Amino acid sequence: RAARRGMERRKEPEGPGPGPGPAPARPDGATLAYCRQLGHALERGFEGDEEKGLFLTNVVEEIVGKELLLCTDPSASVFLERLLEQCDTSALCRLLSALVPLEGALAVDRCGSHVLQSALRRVAGLWGEAGGEAGGELAGLVLQLSAAARDDFLPRARDVYGSFLLRSLLHVLAGSLPAAGSNRDNPRRRQHQGPDHRAGQTTEFEVPEEFLQELQHFTKLLKENLTVFLVDSVASPVFQVAVQVLSRKLPASGEELCSAVLKYRGASEQAGKHSSLLVYLKDRTGSRLLEGVIGAMGAMDGRLYRRFYRRQLRGRLGELALHPVANYPLQRALGAAPTPQLFLRMLGELLPQLEEVLTRGHPGVLVQLAAGCARHRGGQKELRRALYQGDDVARLRSVSLHGSLLLQHLLRCEGPGPLTRALGSAATGDLLTLACDPAGSHVYDALFTSGTVSNTQQTRLTRRLAGNFFHLACNKNGSRVLDQIWTSSSIEMRREIAQELADKESDLQRDPVGHHVARNFALSHFRKRPVDWEKLQASDGKRRKMFAELLES
Numbered sequence: 001r002a003a004r005r006g007m008e009r010r011k012e013p014e015g016p017g018p019g020p021g022p023a024p025a026r027p028d029g030a031t032l033a034y035c036r037q038l039g040h041a042l043e044r045g046f047e048g049d050e051e052k053g054l055f056l057t058n059v060v061e062e063i064v065g066k067e068l069l070l071c072t073d074p075s076a077s078v079f080l081e082r083l084l085e086q087c088d089t090s091a092l093c094r095l096l097s098a099l100v101p102l103e104g105a106l107a108v109d110r111c112g113s114h115v116l117q118s119a120l121r122r123v124a125g126l127w128g129e130a131g132g133e134a135g136g137e138l139a140g141l142v143l144q145l146s147a148a149a150r151d152d153f154l155p156r157a158r159d160v161y162g163s164f165l166l167r168s169l170l171h172v173l174a175g176s177l178p179a180a181g182s183n184r185d186n187p188r189r190r191q192h193q194g195p196d197h198r199a200g201q202t203t204e205f206e207v208p209e210e211f212l213q214e215l216q217h218f219t220k221l222l223k224e225n226l227t228v229f230l231v232d233s234v235a236s237p238v239f240q241v242a243v244q245v246l247s248r249k250l251p252a253s254g255e256e257l258c259s260a261v262l263k264y265r266g267a268s269e270q271a272g273k274h275s276s277l278l279v280y281l282k283d284r285t286g287s288r289l290l291e292g293v294i295g296a297m298g299a300m301d302g303r304l305y306r307r308f309y310r311r312q313l314r315g316r317l318g319e320l321a322l323h324p325v326a327n328y329p330l331q332r333a334l335g336a337a338p339t340p341q342l343f344l345r346m347l348g349e350l351l352p353q354l355e356e357v358l359t360r361g362h363p364g365v366l367v368q369l370a371a372g373c374a375r376h377r378g379g380q381k382e383l384r385r386a387l388y389q390g391d392d393v394a395r396l397r398s399v400s401l402h403g404s405l406l407l408q409h410l411l412r413c414e415g416p417g418p419l420t421r422a423l424g425s426a427a428t429g430d431l432l433t434l435a436c437d438p439a440g441s442h443v444y445d446a447l448f449t450s451g452t453v454s455n456t457q458q459t460r461l462t463r464r465l466a467g468n469f470f471h472l473a474c475n476k477n478g479s480r481v482l483d484q485i486w487t488s489s490s491i492e493m494r495r496e497i498a499q500e501l502a503d504k505e506s507d508l509q510r511d512p513v514g515h516h517v518a519r520n521f522a523l524s525h526f527r528k529r530p531v532d533w534e535k536l537q538a539s540d541g542k543r544r545k546m547f548a549e550l551l552e553s
Helices: 002-009 029-044 049-063 067-071 074-086 089-106 112-126 132-151 153-157 160-173 187-192 209-224 226-231 236-249 251-262 276-281 284-299 303-313 317-322 327-336 340-359 363-376 380-387 392-396 401-411 417-425 428-436 441-449 455-464 469-473 476-488 491-502 505-510 514-520 523-528 530-552
Strands: none
Touching: 029 074, 049 074, 049 089, 067 074, 067 089, 067 112, 074 089, 074 112, 089 112, 089 132, 112 132, 112 160, 132 153, 132 160, 132 209, 153 160, 153 209, 153 226, 160 209, 160 236, 209 226, 209 236, 209 251, 226 236, 226 284, 236 251, 236 284, 251 284, 251 303, 276 284, 276 303, 284 303, 284 327, 303 327, 303 340, 317 327, 317 340, 327 340, 327 363, 340 363, 340 380, 363 380, 363 401, 401 417, 401 441, 417 455, 428 441, 428 455, 428 469, 428 476, 441 455, 441 476, 455 491, 469 476, 469 491, 469 505, 469 514, 476 491, 476 514, 491 505, 491 523, 491 530, 505 514, 505 523, 523 530
């Protein structure tokens, strides 16, 4: 109920879309009460597939004829989204058949667009199960939605709700299903997180050839309207998602789209003033689109990326690194550099201005430089020399997201001695703060998994934490650090840790976090049967070593 009230209070976002008009009709009280009852039935679940199938069939029959009224209502649309999540192939086809003719009205409605997005997500989820005629019917319905979206492409892309629906459609056509987020999130907040901020959790599935042909039609439309996507903050994420999915599913079309961006010449460039892309690199909307294009080019053969570097980046890296907006696409460019040679040229151009970049408050550039040095196995000495001057080491000790990421990358580079010595000389309280911090705790992950940090250095740092293992075990982040230390430690070091914790085993067992540590470290076994405990730890160490060797080979 609170969620529904929030939807009803939400103001219509500013941006492209239909102007104000008469208040839309709403379902009567009896209909809304019926939807609530059905929603409760969905939450309770069903005893078997037969009962669920009968429920879905009856409900869909009740909905047909009232689709527009229900889909555009803040309360009823929430129920429809939940219903779509449970639909089997037959019910989904029946419901989609009723929704497709209303696509034009639903796509730009704040509630109706969510219903269509849920339907597309369900199509993707069922695609592997839907075979034969049902699968063909689902494909035909998706193609009808796609055709309607193409006919009204630009207005749809510039509409705050239609833009989200277009992105969902592109994902389905490309056979990818991003991780589910809340469909009721604020659209503008999600827009600032990027077009697909959970891209790493995408599920892939096979699609018919007709879907790929639709993607090629969309590619043509995107190229024809490139200027709009460079300047319109609502439409821009559609282009970004298109580049993502095309680079995975149709690399040739993805390269065609990226090439169109590189060839773009705006009015200022045509007048001979300056590069249009350089202007967009410094623009909040254009820079986000270019970030997506740069990432896609880095994943390709590198030819387009090198052309982009020669024409837009070379000689301007320092200027971009100091710019409050352009430093973000530069970070993406550093992370996407396809070859060590190209990355080292970029590193050499940026090193002289590293101090000024930090002073401007752009640590992400430094993080990407460190990540590139670790990844390409080059430029590490030069970066360390630039970092370990003056008070830079003191700056690196602060616990922050960027500071943590930087330390993690540097610890994976060759010769991390200065960092391990700095950590070893830090006060015990500072080490505990680092271990219990959500970002800082990952520094210990890098420290104990890096192949460049010796076992002696790891043991020395572990002993600095002696006397505080109980404190770590009872902390959410510290317990994970303690698990990592345990995994990397010798039997002798494990014995020291277990001895300290065994004295407080009863307190650990009562702690909501600590009882997991007591179980994982077998502290009860350690106190009662220490000889058997040591044999267990020895066999565990051998097993881990064997798996590590297999992974390396």
